[in-house]
Amino acid sequence: MAKKKTTRKTSRTKNRSITEMRKLVNSPAETGDPNFRVFRWDQALRDALKEHRETMGLTNQALIRDAVAKQLPQLIQELAQLGISVEDRATVSPCRVPMETATLKALRMASSWTDLPQNLLLQACLRLATRRK
Numbered sequence: 001m002a003k004k005k006t007t008r009k010t011s012r013t014k015n016r017s018i019t020e021m022r023k024l025v026n027s028p029a030e031t032g033d034p035n036f037r038v039f040r041w042d043q044a045l046r047d048a049l050k051e052h053r054e055t056m057g058l059t060n061q062a063l064i065r066d067a068v069a070k071q072l073p074q075l076i077q078e079l080a081q082l083g084i085s086v087e088d089r090a091t092v093s094p095c096r097v098p099m100e101t102a103t104l105k106a107l108r109m110a111s112s113w114t115d116l117p118q119n120l121l122l123q124a125c126l127r128l129a130t131r132r133k
Helices: 011-026 043-056 060-081 101-114 118-130
Strands: none
Touching: 043 060, 101 118
């Protein structure tokens, strides 16, 4: 009987995806009106953006495009090191686990501070705790 082939993403596939993302964010700007989105940002970030924009002589759109182009690939790699990756999304299934109230409160608080879902924070903690050294 023939052995069934399993499909797994490799680091080569991940690197190709990051390369494709870099090409996308570094592609020439499309003509026409920009797409507007609403985000919740604190005043410190707003002030830093304003100062940087004025210093560099950039528009908001150019500043955001440059920041995403330069920082997003590195951020994705660092998140993957923490175990936050889309690589395993196809194989996820529900998992019922016991948790103390204090742990739930800590995750809820961290989620409100970071705007990251509690599930994602918990998975990152568990992956870091079980990572082989």
